[in-house]
Structures are given as structure tokens and as C-alpha cells.
Amino acid sequence: MRRMTTLLATSALAVTASATFAQEMADSMTLVSWGGAYQASQRNAYAEPYKEMHPGLEVVWDESSNEAVAKLRAMNEAGNVTWDLVDVVASDAMRLCDEGLAMEYDPDELLAPAPDGTPASEDFGDLIVSDCFIPQIVYSTTFGYRTDMVGDTPPDDICDVFDLEAYPGKRSLEKRPINNMEWALLCSGVAKEDIYDVLETEEGQNQAFAKLDTIKDQVIWWSAGADTPQLLADGEVVMGSTYNGRLFSVIEEQDQPVAMLWDAQVFDLDGWIIPAGLPADRLARVKDFVKFATDTQRLADQAAYISYGPARQSSAPLVGEHAELGIDMAPHMPTDPDNAQNTFLYNYEWWADYRDDLDAKFQAWLAKG
Amino acid sequence: MSSIDLPSTPKPSLTRFVLPIVTGAGALFGLLTGSAMDSPSPGLVIGAVVGAALAYALVSFMPSRRAGRWAAVALFAVIGLLVGGLPGIVAGAAIGGVMGWITYWLSTGDYRNTVPIYYTAPQVLWHNTYLFICGLIFFFLIAPIVTILPLSFNAEMFFTFTPKMLALDPEGYSLRHYRDFFSNPDWQQALANSVKIAPLATLLSVSFGTLAAIGLSQEHVPFRRPIMAILISPMIVPLIISAAGMYFFYSRIGLQGTYWGVVLAHAALGIPFVIITVTATLVGFDRSLTRAAANMGADPVTTFFRIQMPLILPGVISGGLFAFITSFDEVVVVLFVGSAGQKTLPWQMFTGLREQISPTILAVAAILVAISICLLTVVEMLRRRSERLRGMSPA
Numbered sequence: 001m002r003r004m005t006t007l008l009a010t011s012a013l014a015v016t017a018s019a020t021f022a023q024e025m026a027d028s029m030t031l032v033s034w035g036g037a038y039q040a041s042q043r044n045a046y047a048e049p050y051k052e053m054h055p056g057l058e059v060v061w062d063e064s065s066n067e068a069v070a071k072l073r074a075m076n077e078a079g080n081v082t083w084d085l086v087d088v089v090a091s092d093a094m095r096l097c098d099e100g101l102a103m104e105y106d107p108d109e110l111l112a113p114a115p116d117g118t119p120a121s122e123d124f125g126d127l128i129v130s131d132c133f134i135p136q137i138v139y140s141t142t143f144g145y146r147t148d149m150v151g152d153t154p155p156d157d158i159c160d161v162f163d164l165e166a167y168p169g170k171r172s173l174e175k176r177p178i179n180n181m182e183w184a185l186l187c188s189g190v191a192k193e194d195i196y197d198v199l200e201t202e203e204g205q206n207q208a209f210a211k212l213d214t215i216k217d218q219v220i221w222w223s224a225g226a227d228t229p230q231l232l233a234d235g236e237v238v239m240g241s242t243y244n245g246r247l248f249s250v251i252e253e254q255d256q257p258v259a260m261l262w263d264a265q266v267f268d269l270d271g272w273i274i275p276a277g278l279p280a281d282r283l284a285r286v287k288d289f290v291k292f293a294t295d296t297q298r299l300a301d302q303a304a305y306i307s308y309g310p311a312r313q314s315s316a317p318l319v320g321e322h323a324e325l326g327i328d329m330a331p332h333m334p335t336d337p338d339n340a341q342n343t344f345l346y347n348y349e350w351w352a353d354y355r356d357d358l359d360a361k362f363q364a365w366l367a368k369g
Numbered sequence: 370m371s372s373i374d375l376p377s378t379p380k381p382s383l384t385r386f387v388l389p390i391v392t393g394a395g396a397l398f399g400l401l402t403g404s405a406m407d408s409p410s411p412g413l414v415i416g417a418v419v420g421a422a423l424a425y426a427l428v429s430f431m432p433s434r435r436a437g438r439w440a441a442v443a444l445f446a447v448i449g450l451l452v453g454g455l456p457g458i459v460a461g462a463a464i465g466g467v468m469g470w471i472t473y474w475l476s477t478g479d480y481r482n483t484v485p486i487y488y489t490a491p492q493v494l495w496h497n498t499y500l501f502i503c504g505l506i507f508f509f510l511i512a513p514i515v516t517i518l519p520l521s522f523n524a525e526m527f528f529t530f531t532p533k534m535l536a537l538d539p540e541g542y543s544l545r546h547y548r549d550f551f552s553n554p555d556w557q558q559a560l561a562n563s564v565k566i567a568p569l570a571t572l573l574s575v576s577f578g579t580l581a582a583i584g585l586s587q588e589h590v591p592f593r594r595p596i597m598a599i600l601i602s603p604m605i606v607p608l609i610i611s612a613a614g615m616y617f618f619y620s621r622i623g624l625q626g627t628y629w630g631v632v633l634a635h636a637a638l639g640i641p642f643v644i645i646t647v648t649a650t651l652v653g654f655d656r657s658l659t660r661a662a663a664n665m666g667a668d669p670v671t672t673f674f675r676i677q678m679p680l681i682l683p684g685v686i687s688g689g690l691f692a693f694i695t696s697f698d699e700v701v702v703v704l705f706v707g708s709a710g711q712k713t714l715p716w717q718m719f720t721g722l723r724e725q726i727s728p729t730i731l732a733v734a735a736i737l738v739a740i741s742i743c744l745l746t747v748v749e750m751l752r753r754r755s756e757r758l759r760g761m762s763p764a
Binding site: 030037060062074224226229230 | 525528617625626708709710712720721723
């Protein structure tokens with residue numbers, strides 16, 4: 001009898017164990033991303049290769065990263081999460097993590113180690129800025145200018161954006177305080193290391209707004225990453241800020257008379273989060289995909305389609321040539337030493353504390369005459 | 370007019386009437402051309418002088434209207450060529466046509482032709498101003514649509530009239546955005562989804578809407594007005610509210626993110642259009658016909674399909690058309706109720722516009738405009754045909 005019980009218990013254990021190891025994987029997967037060239041780079045670098053390895057798998061893309069936070073909240077409320085893997089910027093990942101909408105993970109368990117055996121947590125290093133955030137790329141928000149509208153002295157300093165005499169004409173800036181406030185303070189004489197201390201004070205904020213006031217009537221405000229490229233191509237603006245990959249596309253792929261102004265570019269991170277509470281089969285599928293999609297080679301492959309820096313240190317030496325144009329991609333990366341002489345890193349902690357307040361003040365400032 | 374000779378109105382004065390107006394029109398065109406070339410004031414003056422000279426020359430020396438107008442077109446085309454090269458010819462010819470037409474329209478007294486002979490000068494002025502305002506409204510409605518058509522043949526990746534396009538250089542035009550639409554799997558999937566969703570949603574809207582309209586037109590149905598109000602409420606309630614409500618409701622019952630969920634949601638949006646058009650047609654429907662049919666032994670179903678349906682068909686068809694276009698154009702509800710697998714054309718256009726600003730959207734828009742024009746033309750022809758067959762004069 002005792003032996004019988006033991007036998008039963010063992011076989012039950014074995015069944016459970018095999019169930020956990022050979023977890024049934026869902027045969028369809030909904031990935032959420034930003035659309036456009038960025039989504040195409042993800043598709044080419046890892047979604048298509050993964051599909052080839054797993055015939056019969058259906059991959060559906062949803063271009064909803066822009067409203068991912070709101071949509072995930074609604075899905076959670078309705079008890080019907082239809083997304084499996086969501087591409088978001090780091091600050092959104094932090095919010096989703098705080099609200100319990102994104103799954104926390106262990107980097108060394110979920111993500112593949114580097115080819116030389118360095119564990120993922122070291123390979124990604126500081127870029128894992130949240131317990132839920134799986135970093136993919138480093139991008140930057142920086143300026144592009146029309147080469148045919150700036151005369152013989154092209155701008156090479158961030159403060160040229162505020163110089164209406166040397167560079168008359170409209171400029172486009174993002175319709176939010178982040179980045180604009182930092183640039184304004186930097187150009188009104190605040191030292192780079194003091195910027196966030198100054199920006200915490202009422203006078204500091206007023207100083208930034210005063211600097212922005214000097215160009216306010218020459219600014220076209222954008223809210224989608226595609227706006228500035230369109231405005232530059234139209235010649236509607238002489239310079240404008242946007243994501244560096246968009247500018248790369250305008251300059252190299254669309255052949256427009258535009259050049260980069262890398263000074264004081266602001267680095268930010270983009271990556272995946274896994275929604276919390278996925279059913280076991282979908283979770284198993286997503287984990288399998290993420291392990292593949294964020295390995296060293298895949299992240300380096302992505303750089304062949306778009307000029308964003310891979311988030312793994314071990315991927316950087318593998319960055320090669322553009323997939324279609326055949327140009328060397330390394331000099332177009334925001335992290336290239338020539339481009340990264342003067343940079344900011346998006347200050348997540350600071351903006352998490354001050355974002356709501358400054359958003360309100362910024363909107364009020366915009367509305368004021 | 371008949372053979373009776375009406376006293377002809379005196380010819381309008383050249384110097385006090387025709388000349389000032391044509392000079393004004395010339396000044397306006399001059400101002401527009403001048404503004405395009407960054408010198409509005411000289412443009413205004415030159416335009417006024419040319420206009421005055423043209424009016425004087427045409428009225429005094431060119432009695433033949435046809436020859437005079439061609440002369441004006443040719444003259445302005447040459448001016449356009451000198452000013453703006455190849456594209457200048459087109460613009461110049463258009464301006465010349467308008468100027469020549471205005472001159473003869475005024476100088477021969479044609480501008481009074483469409484009004485009764487007893488109208489006073491202010492009344493004539495108002496009548497023509499009114500026509501002009503109507504033309505302007507028409508222009509404002511059509512201009513945005515006409516603008517996107519040439520832009521969709523842009524060779525660049527931006528929503529921009531490039532210098533090459535303006536110079537009518539064939540290199541500035543291409544079919545690449547149309548190619549992209551027909552070869553890109555995202556767009557093809559969106560097109561397939563739209564084509565799968567819209568007809569079924571239309572079918573449901575038409576069936577339910579027609580039945581509801583017939584039922585609600587019966588005198589004996591209680592609470593007709595409140596029921597009607599509820600049924601057409603999707604048309605009145607802001608779409609975003611319906612969409613959010615449907616999202617939470619459909620999630621609970623497992624319809625969110627499914628094909629049938631989107632079809633049902635679109636059907637609900639289409640029903641009000643069908644109810645309204647069919648109810649309007651039923652007003653003119655003679656109920657004694659159904660009673661006569663019943664009297665001859667037809668059951669209600671036969672009566673409906675053989676007697677009532679053919680007579681109210683125009684209303685049903687136009688309601689169905691509205692329902693179809695509602696589903697085909699709808700973006701808010703599908704964003705909520707659908708998931709990525711039900712991405713329709715408007716959804717794809719919406720995300721494309723926000724993330725990429727790709728002219729493929731313009732190519733799609735041009736194709737959709739063409740489809741809409743075809744649909745409306747077909748329906749209008751069907752309607753006229755059925756009216757002719759029934760001996761009614763086309764409205």
C-alpha cells in the first residue's frame with residue numbers, strides 16, 4: 001500500500017514536472033509596436049526569422065504603442081488582455097510596472113546570455129531601468145536641419161535652435177516639456193550638471209519658459225514622430241527635433257537635403273514589456289520569443305534596418321551595414337563616439353516626480369498668447 | 370424664348386461697367402500670381418492693367434465670342450509661359466479662359482439672362498453673388514479631395530508637391546504608393562478585413578433596419594416614438610461613448626476582438642441610417658396595396674417580398690449604401706471593439722497617418738474616392754431606372 005502511494009505520488013510529480021517543462025505554447029502571438037520603419041526593423045530582424053523557425057505560428061502586429069498604457073488599463077479593467085508583448089518607451093514601462101499591469105521578470109532566467117557567457121543582467125547593465133522592462137534599443141531625440149536653408153554656417157550647437165538671428169525660420173519642437181526644458185536651461189547659461197537642480201525651483205522653470213518664449217512664435221509643435229520629417233521635407237521648418245532614426249530615414253533613405261545636429265541629444269530607451277496575467281500557453285510562447293528576439297545577434301541585426309543602438313553591450317561590435325543601402329551603420333548610431341560628445345540621458349526618476357506638474361505648466365504656457 | 374421680340378436690354382456701358390469689373394478680376398489674379406512669386410503689389414498693378422487692356426480689346430475689336438475667348442486663352446498662356454515655364458502655361462490658360470468668359474459675359478449682357486427681365490440692378494447683383502457663393506461652397510467641399518489625387522502620384526515619401534511635380538516633370542510622378550498598397554501585406558490584410566466586415570454589417574443593418582422601420586410605421590405599435598429614439602441613438606450619441614461602452618460590454622461576453630464583434634458593432638451603427646431612409650420611403654407607401662394582396666390570398670411574407678419590398682427598394686438601397694459606407698469608413702469603434710486581427714482600412718490609415726505620414730494613405734484615399742463615386746453613380750442610375758420603369762419622372 002505504501003509502495004503504491006509512493007508510486008502514485010512519483011508519477012504525479014513526474015506528470016506535473018513534464019507539464020511545466022514541455023509547456024504547450026500558443027500558436028498565435030499579438031505583438032504591439034510603433035508601426036512604420038521601427039516595426040519593420042523588428043519584423044525583419046527577429047519576428048520573421050522566428051516565424052521561419054516555428055512554422056504555423058501566427059504573428060499579429062498591432063500599432064498601438066502610442067496609447068499602450070491607456071489600452072492596457074482598459075484591457076485589464078475589462079479582464080480581457082489580448083496583447084502578448086508590448087513595445088514601450090522606458091518611462092511607460094515604469095508606469096505599467098508600478099500599476100501592476102506589466103510582468104516582473106528575472107533577466108538571467110528570461111534572457112539569453114551573451115555569446116561569451118556574460119549573463120544578460122550584466123550585458124544589458126544599467127539599461128534594465130525597471131523590473132518589468134526588457135530593453136531593446138537606445139535612441140535619441142535630436143535635431144535635424146535643412147542644409148539649403150542655413151547658409152554657409154550650419155548649426156553645430158544646440159543653442160543655435162534658440163538663435164533666430166543666425167537661423168531665421170520656423171523650428172519644430174515636441175509638444176511636451178521633457179527635453180525642451182533641459183535644452184532651454186542649457187542655452188540660458190545653466191551648467192549641464194545643475195540643470196535638474198535648477199529645474200526643481202519655480203525660478204528655474206520660469207527661466208526655461210522665458211528662454212522658450214524667445215522662439216515661441218517661430219515654433220511648430222509636433223506630437224507624432226513623423227511630423228518633423230514631413231515638415232523638414234516640405235521646407236516648412238529650418239530645423240526640428242525628432243527621433244534620430246526618423247532623421248536617418250529622411251537623410252539616407254529619402255535623400256532629402258537634411259543633416260543631423262547631434263549636440264545635446266537626449267538618450268532614451270525602448271523595449272518590451274510582457275502584460276501581467278497572461279494564460280500559461282501564451283506566456284510560454286512569449287518567453288520563448290523574447291529570449292530569441294533579445295539575444296546578441298538579433299539586436300545587432302535590427303541595426304541593419306534602423307539607426308538605433310542595440311541595448312546589449314555585446315551587440316555593438318556586430319553592428320554591420322544597412323540592409324538595403326549597404327552603408328556602414330555605426331557612424332549613424334546615436335551612441336557613436338563622434339555623435340555622443342555632448343549627451344543627456346532621459347532622467348526617469350526626476351521626470352517621474354515632476355512630470356504631471358510640469359505638463360500642466362507647459363500646457364498653460366502654450367495656451368498663453 | 371418664343372418668336373415674340375422682347376425689347377432688348379441696352380448694352381452695358383464699356384467704360385463704366387465692363388472695364389472696372391474685368392480690371393478688378395485681373396487685379397485679383399495678378400495679386401494671386403504675384404503672391405506666389407513673392408511680389409504681390411507689382412502683380413496687382415500688372416494684373417489690373419492687363420485685365421483692362423484685355424477687356425477693352427475684346428469688346429472693341431473682337432465681336433466673335435469664340436475667337437475672342439481663344440485669343441484670351443492664348444494670350445494668357447503665353448504670359449504664363451514667360452512667367453512660370455511649362456506649368457505657367459496651364460495656369461495662364463485657365464486664367465485666360467476665365468477672363469475671356471467674364472468679359473463677354475458682362476459686355477453682351479448675358480449676366481442678366483438667368484434672371485427675370487424686371488429685376489433691378491441690385492437684385493441682379495445679388496442673384497449673381499448668390500451663384501458665386503454657391504460655387505465657393507462647392508469649391509471648399511471639393512478642393513481637399515481634388516488636392517490629394519495628384520499628391521498620391523508623388524514620387525517622394527512625403528505629402529509634398531515637389532518642384533518636379535509642379536514643373537509637370539514625369540520624373541516627379543510615380544505609382545510607387547499604389548504599388549505599395551497592393552504589395553504590402555499590412556494594407557492587403559486591412560483591405561481584406563474591410564471587405565469581409567462591411568458587406569455582412571450592411572446585410573445585418575438592412576435586414577434589421579427595414580423590419581424595424583416597417584414595424585414602427587404601423588399605427589398600432591405602442592411606444593413608437595421612444596423605440597424609434599432608442600434605435601437611432603447610435604447616430605446621436607458621440608461615437609467615442611458608444612465605442613467605449615461596446616468595448617466593456619463585448620469584453621464581458623467574449624465578443625471583443627472577434628470578427629463577429631466588429632460586424633455587430635458596425636451593424637448597430639448602420640441601422641439608424643436604414644431606419645431613417647426606409648421610414649421616409651414608407652410615408653409614400655399606400656397601405657391598401659398590402660390589404661389588396663392579402664385579400665387575394667397572399668400571406669404576409671409573400672406580400673412583403675412581392676408588393677411592399679419592390680416599392681420601398683430605393684429607400685432600402687440608399688439606407689444600405691449609407692450603412693456600407695459607415696462600416697467602410699469607421700475608425701473609432703473598430704479601434705475599441707476590434708483587435709489587431711480585425712484591422713480595417715480606416716484603422717490602417719489612422720495609424721499610418723500618425724506614425725508614418727506615408728503617401729500610401731493618399732493612394733488608398735484616391736482609390737476609396739473612386740469606389741465611392743462608382744457606388745453612388747450606380748445607385749443613382751438604378752434609382753432613375755426604377756422610377757422610369759414605374760412611370761415616375763426622375764426627381
